Amino acid sequence: QVYGLGKPGSPAAIAAWNIDVAPDGTGLPPGSGSVAAGQAVYAAQCAACHGAKGEGKPADALVGGLGTLATGKPVKTIGSFWPYATxxxxxxxxxxxxxxxxxxxxxxxxxxxxxxxxxxxxVPADAVLDATSLPQVRMPNRDGFVADARPDTASRPCLQCR
Amino acid sequence: QVYGLGKPGSPAAIAAWNIDVAPDGTGLPPGSGSVAAGQAVYAAQCAACHGAKGEGKPADALVGGLGTLATGKPVKTIGSFWPYATxxxxxxxxxxxxxxxxxxxxxxxxxxxxxxxxxxxxVPADAVLDATSLPQVRMPNRDGFVADARPDTASRPCLQCR
Amino acid sequence: ASAALGAAALPAARATGAEPALEVPAWTRTPGEPVLWHAYGQPDAHEAHVVRRTRGTAVLPGAASSLTPLQNLHGIITPTGLVFERHHAGIPQIDPAQHRLVVHGLVQRPLILSMDDLVRFPAVSRIHFLECSGNTGVEWRGAASTSIQQSHGLLSCCEWTGVRLSTILQEVGVDPAAAWVLAEGADGAAMSRSIPIAKAWEDALLVYAQNGEMLRPEHGYPLRLFLPGWEGNASIKWLRRLKLGAAPFMTREETSKYTDSLPDGKARQFTFTMEAKSVITYPAVDHRLRGRGYYEISGLAWTGQGRVKRVDVSTDGGASWREARLEGPVLDRALTRFRADWQWDGGPAVLQSRVTDETGYVQPTGRQLIAQRGLNSLYHYNAIQSWKVATDGSIANAQV
Amino acid sequence: ASAALGAAALPAARATGAEPALEVPAWTRTPGEPVLWHAYGQPDAHEAHVVRRTRGTAVLPGAASSLTPLQNLHGIITPTGLVFERHHAGIPQIDPAQHRLVVHGLVQRPLILSMDDLVRFPAVSRIHFLECSGNTGVEWRGAASTSIQQSHGLLSCCEWTGVRLSTILQEVGVDPAAAWVLAEGADGAAMSRSIPIAKAWEDALLVYAQNGEMLRPEHGYPLRLFLPGWEGNASIKWLRRLKLGAAPFMTREETSKYTDSLPDGKARQFTFTMEAKSVITYPAVDHRLRGRGYYEISGLAWTGQGRVKRVDVSTDGGASWREARLEGPVLDRALTRFRADWQWDGGPAVLQSRVTDETGYVQPTGRQLIAQRGLNSLYHYNAIQSWKVATDGSIANAQV
Ligand code: HEC
Ligand code: HEC
Ligand SMILES: [Ca+2]
Ligand SMILES: [Ca+2]
Ligand SMILES: [Ca+2]
Ligand SMILES: [Ca+2]
Ligand SMILES: [Ca+2]
Ligand SMILES: [Ca+2]
Ligand SMILES: [Co+2]
Ligand SMILES: [Co+2]
Incomplete structure (x- = not known):
């Protein structure tokens, strides 16, 4: 059944809210940015919360942790953990x-x-990212995720107790 | 099952809260009061809310209404409606x-x-009420109450509609 | 007659004229309020109209009632802050550490119980409605209310937790001569009612929690009686005493006050049960329809006799009826939400609902009630309610 | 082994030494507060300790959580003012008249819906629990919490009212290629999660009311997604957009954030289901027993897989178990209150509960979880909880 409520959601009407970016790059806007330009943005807008070099404090660390995921103290950052640059x-x-x-x-x-x-x-120091290059960046932990394997505990109530 | 919680409620311990009075007079305390003494109590403590002569405003009328119960405008007061003086x-x-x-x-x-x-x-102007005389006062509407007779509406859903 | 409510799928024409381009609002462009903005949460400021209200003003506002805004509510649970009030001498502010329950009279072991004692007993939780016997009483003499809050708002439904009264009766040991229980409050009215002992054994509760938390002051903190399916005034709040006796105690509340006058001048006494009742809460007199098309009729049904069995709705003033959907779970003596599809064709309509409970009792018309009880009963008016929809979408209270 | 919990009826000796004579308290000798003292009611001042609390202090308190005080609650309904919070960029204050829901992507008729539109669709009401996947996560590496509010308080249960997402999917017409739905909030985090379309068709709700009234700001006013039985973060609050796509959108919340790390460095992704769990809420680490005698053990059990089937309790650290009473109604993916009798002999005791759900799943021990998942998972810790009672009546959090 269709109730006929609401208004049509034309692409133009919803554009400002349609901000998601998929791993294949769908949704990436026109434009581009270099590492050098990013350094300036980061220093002005981000460093106060994520540290001068992305080391974190007060907010999450954004850098480091490679090789730690299988240890007792995994450090999960963009570099070590995130599967997609998008x-x-x-x-x-x-x-x-x-x-x-x-x-x-x-x-x-x-x-x-x-x-x-x-x-x-x-990415190298001279990298420039845009809608074409960004989806092509391969992240170190791209294959680090597995499906939900639960239930993974097989408890049975104590038979004596029943 | 008994859980053993609480403390014994001896008559002395609960006396201050044990204030109910039954129609047979059980619970009436020692003491007495005359109509004349009552007039003074009433004027000092009650008249402001129930009217100089019990006619009411702002609070309930306490006097009158005899003979109105079976009319379109029943006036229900102590005199016309209450079944027990207790x-x-x-x-x-x-x-x-x-x-x-x-x-x-x-x-x-x-x-x-x-x-x-x-x-x-x-009661007459020289009446004095106490634990013995009060329960003997017969109220005009003593027999004015009947048991719940509901359900008293016998609706059946429209058979055509089912 | 079979009704055509919603049977024809006639959707309103979807609004044409595209929505103007969406902008990113201010509340997305900045972080919001912190966690624990309110350690104990409050409704949004835009919902400030959803509050309890009184009917007129009382000279002594401690001896008065306030009503639940049914026109704004959803589902069956009433948020505790909106549960109606009825007090006879205001809301006492009781120290729970000092509060006591005395249980005495025709018992073997009279007891004084503290709140610490009471919460130690085995507990039960039950979802039940609570309705004042005066609810909808203003409608006896004709369509009077311009809000469903005014006509039906002495009604709420909560999850109640406490001790079965039967557990306490076993604790004190009941004398076989006991037939009635006097329940008395610690408020300034020392509000008191006599309850048949069968009810005390069957399902009466001594309640300390409501919708998960301790009772609120206006609902009897820290302890109240709760009598499922019975008129609200008998569920004594701020409960301080239970006395077992051989006869009813004939308090003012069960002689002068909560009795139902008949045309012959007699009055029915101990009319405890709330009979089956239902009302459409949307669309109701408080609402206005915005143009023809689909509306879901939604309402509440309940019965003090057990479970709701079915609800029928009419959009033509009772000429034809159609069965509504009941939202589950349908619980014993709880509100039951019903819903029915309706395509409003833009013409005049009269919306009604009619409940049938599991005893087979069918909600009566006002005419049937008046034929049996006349116009002086004050209480227990449970008639079918009519909402009259005009072609401009406005809705009026009507008796048809 | 058959347990002796409560089997022997050994009542505490009733306190001797009569209660001092009762006096008529001040609150009975004067009228109380008027009706509408609070048009929207508040808890009693003596219950001021029953509030949400945080775990430590957050540097940015908009990206934080607060917890429900389970140690003070009764029954299964959580009063909305005490329902836990989790925000990623604080609580936006949204004008409901301006709020919109966009539904687009792989659909035939992309739509923009106002709140007025949304409340027009047929509604449903459901009582369901909501639990954060991080609930009890602090216990992975040993007994950490000194309050059940801290260990288990990211858990609540309410009546939710709204529109079935399936109703809206029919309204927009779903492209057969659509397999996932992106849900996005209007908060400063534009919080977003990808949901498999099967869940959207099955039982997902677009909720606007909670426990009878409109959502509170901190719970998503005026609209949120609600996914019965799934981890709370996926039930996107302040919902502004649903986009249908062929693949998951791989937002930060489902890659960086709400994934569960395993010892080999891999992480489980899309771990939505909240597996069966239970906890004794009284007596718990927050309480202290006042002497030997009868206590009712009371707790909560729930499962994201359907209904609770049984709960067993132990008072000897799992050496023996005994079936608890389940308070009805036992609802699909709702909290279920369980209760069991216990005579405390004054000796040391370890209290535990263990739920079995209708799929046959049995709540695991912490050891079983760690054997499967190691210590880095952060989320989905649903182990049996132990409370260790000392001879002085004090209670500690313990792992046995
Ligand atoms: C005022 C403090 C603040 C500033 C400034 C800030 N951030 Fe953040 N950032 C946070 C917080 C807090 C979070 C965690 C939010 C949450 O709980 O969802 C976060 C999370 C992140 C994350 C996700 C980390 C993870 O491991 O999941 C990234 C990436 C990020 N910020 C990048 C940036 C960038 C780039 C900038 C500047 C353009 C920036 N942040 C500026 C506070 C800040
Ligand atoms: C400050 C106002 C006030 C004063 C003073 C007052 N009353 Fe009242 N009275 C009331 C109110 C209000 C009620 C109704 C209470 C309720 O709603 O239960 C009432 C009810 C009554 C009733 C019951 C009426 C009925 O029809 O059910 C009686 C009898 C009564 N009062 C007697 C007295 C007496 C005797 C005194 C003095 C000793 C007194 N009142 C002083 C306000 C007052
Ligand atoms: Ca991180
Ligand atoms: Ca009167
Ligand atoms: Ca509304
Ligand atoms: Ca129950
Ligand atoms: Ca307590
Ligand atoms: Ca339901
Ligand atoms: Co009655
Ligand atoms: Co998860």
Whole structure:
């Protein structure tokens, strides 16, 4: 049954809210940003919460942790843990900087993403990211995720007690 | 099953709370009060809310209404409606005067009760009420109450509609 | 007659004229309020109209009632802050550490119980409605209310937790001569009612919690009696004493007050049961329809006799009826939410609901009630309610 | 082994030394507060300790959580003012008249719905628990919490009212290629999760009311997604957008954040279901027993897989078990209150509860969880909880 409520959601009408970016790059906007430009964005907008070099404090560390995931103290950052570079762009665009979400231009988000990927040793110092290059970045932990395997505990109530 | 919780409720321990009065007079305290004494109590403690002669405003009328119960505008007061004089004592003792409940002495409650019954033409001007005489007062509407006769509507859903 | 309510799927034409382009609102562009903004949460400021209200003003506002805004509520649980009030001498502010329950009279072991004692006994939780016997009484003499809050708002439904009264009766040991229980409050009215002992054994509860938390002051903190399916005034709040006796105590509340006058001048006494009743809460007199098309009729049904069995709705003033959907779980003496589809064609309509409970009792019309009880009963008016929809979408209270 | 819990009826000796003579307290000698003292009611001042609390202090208190005081609650309904919070960018204050829900992507008729539109669709009401996947996560590495509010307080249960997501999917017409739904909030985090479309069709709700009234700001006012039985973060609050796609959108919340690390360095992703869990809420670490004698053990059990089937309790640290009473109604993916009798002999005791759900799943021990998942999972810790009673009546959190 169709109730006939609501109004048509034309692409133009919803454009400002349609901000998600998929791993294949769908949703990435025009524009681009370099590591160098990102360094400036990061210093101005991000360093206060994530540390001068992304080391964290007060908010999450964004750099480091490679090789720690299988240890007793995994350090999970963009570099060590995130499977898709597109997610970095998506998250910064929707949620950062924390005190002014959705305030950065597309160029600034590309740039901040490039800088953070560079700090993590994933893209070179001269990298420039855009809608074509960003989805092609292969993240170290790309294959680090597995499906839910639960139930994984097989308890049976004590038969004596029943 | 008994859980063994709480403390014994000896008559002495609960006396101050054991204030109910039954139609047979059980629970009436020692003491007494005359219509004349009641007039003074009433004027000082009650008239402000129930009217100089019990005619009501702002609070309930306490006098009058005899013969109105079977009319379109029943006036229900102590005189016309209440089945037991003991209830008058009980209610005044537990709840009146409104701004200072349980503040009257037993003598004052007997007296106020006597005065209100007198205003309603139920006891004479020289009446004195106490634990013996009060339960013997027969109220005009003593037999005015019947049992719950519900369900008294016999609706059946429209058979056509089922 | 078979009704056509909603049977024809005639959707309203979807609004044409596209929505203006969405902008990112201010509340997305900045972080919001911190966690524990309110350590104990409050409704949003836009819901400030959803509050209890009185009917007129009382000279002595301690001896008065306030009503639940049914027009704004959903589901069956009433949020405790909106549960109606009825006091006879205001809301006492009781220190729970000093509060006591005395159980005495025709018992073997009279007891004084503290709140610490009471919460130690085995507990039960039950979802039940609570309704004042005066609810909808203003409608006896004709359509009077311009809000469902005013006509039906002495009604709420909560999860109640406490001790079975039967557990306490076993603790004190009941004398075989005991037939009635006097329940008395610690408020300024020392509000008191006599309860048949069968009810005390069957399902009466001594309640200390409501919707998960301790009772609120206006609902009897720290302890109240709760009598499932019975008129609210008998569920004595601020409960301080239970006395077992051989006969009813004939308090003012069960002689002068909560009795139902008949045309012959007699009055029915001890009319405890709340008979089956239902009302459409949307669309109701408080609402206005915005144009023809689909509406879901939604309402509440309940019965003091057990479970709701079915609800029928009519949109033509009772000429035809159609069975509504009952939202589960349908619980014993709890509100039951019903729903029915309706395509409003833009013409005049009269919306009604009629409940049948599991005893086979069918909600009566006002005419049937008046034929049996006349116009002086004050209490227990449980008639079918009519809401009259005009072509401009406005809705009036009506008796048809 | 058959347990002797409560089997021997050994009542505590009733306190001797009569209660001092009762006096008529001040609150009975004067009228109380007027009706509408609070038009929207508040808890009694003596219950001011019953509030939500945080775990430590957050540097940015908009990206934090607060916890429900389970140690003070009764029954299964959580009063909305005490329902736990979890925000990623604080609580937005949304104008409901301006709020919109966009539904688009792989659909035939992309739509923009206002709140006025949404409340017009047929509604349903359901009582369901809501639990954060991080609930009890602090206990992975040993007994850490000194309050059940801290260990288990990311848990609540309410009556939710709203529109079935399936109703809206029919309204927009779903492209057969659609397999996932992105849900996005209007908060400063534009919080977003991908949901398999099967869940959207099966039982997902677009909720606007909670425990009878409109949602509170901190719970998503005016609209949230609600996914029965699934981890709370996926039930996106302040819902502004649903986009249908062929693959998961791989947001930060389902990659960086709400994934469960294993010892080999891999992480489980899309671990939505909240497996069966139970906990004794009284007596718990927050309480102290006042002397030997009867106590009713009371707790909560729940499962994201359906209904609770049975709960067993132990007072000897799991050496022997005994079936608890389940308070009805036992509802699908709702909290279920269980109760069991216990005579405390004054000796040391270790209290535990263990739930079995209708799929046959049995709540595991912490050891079983760690054997499967190691110590880095953070989320989904649903182990049996132990409370260790000392001879002085004090109670400690313990892992045995
Ligand atoms: C005022 C403090 C603040 C500033 C400034 C800030 N952030 Fe953040 N950031 C946070 C907080 C708090 C979180 C965690 C939010 C949550 O709980 O969801 C976060 C999370 C993140 C994450 C996700 C980390 C993870 O491991 O999941 C990324 C990436 C990020 N920020 C990048 C940035 C960038 C890029 C900027 C600047 C453009 C920035 N942040 C500016 C506070 C800040
Ligand atoms: C400050 C106002 C006030 C004063 C003073 C007061 N009353 Fe009342 N009275 C009330 C109110 C209000 C009620 C109704 C209470 C309720 O709703 O239960 C009432 C009810 C009554 C009733 C029951 C009426 C009925 O029809 O059910 C009686 C009898 C009564 N009062 C007697 C007295 C007496 C005797 C005194 C003085 C000793 C007194 N009152 C002083 C306000 C007052
Ligand atoms: Ca991290
Ligand atoms: Ca009267
Ligand atoms: Ca509304
Ligand atoms: Ca129950
Ligand atoms: Ca307590
Ligand atoms: Ca339901
Ligand atoms: Co009645
Ligand atoms: Co998970």
């Amino acid at each position: 997610t970095v762009f998506d998250f910064i665009r929707r949620a950062m900087p924390y005190q002014a979400p959705q305030s950065l231009s597309a160029d600034e988000v590309y740039a901040a993403t490039a800088y953070l990927l560079h700090l993590n040793g994933i | 209830t008058v004592f009980d209610f005044i003792r537990r709840a009146m005067p409104y701004q200072a409940p349980q503040s009257l002495s037993a003598d004052e409650v007997y007296a106020a009760t006597a005065y209100l019954l007198h205003l309603n033409g139920i």
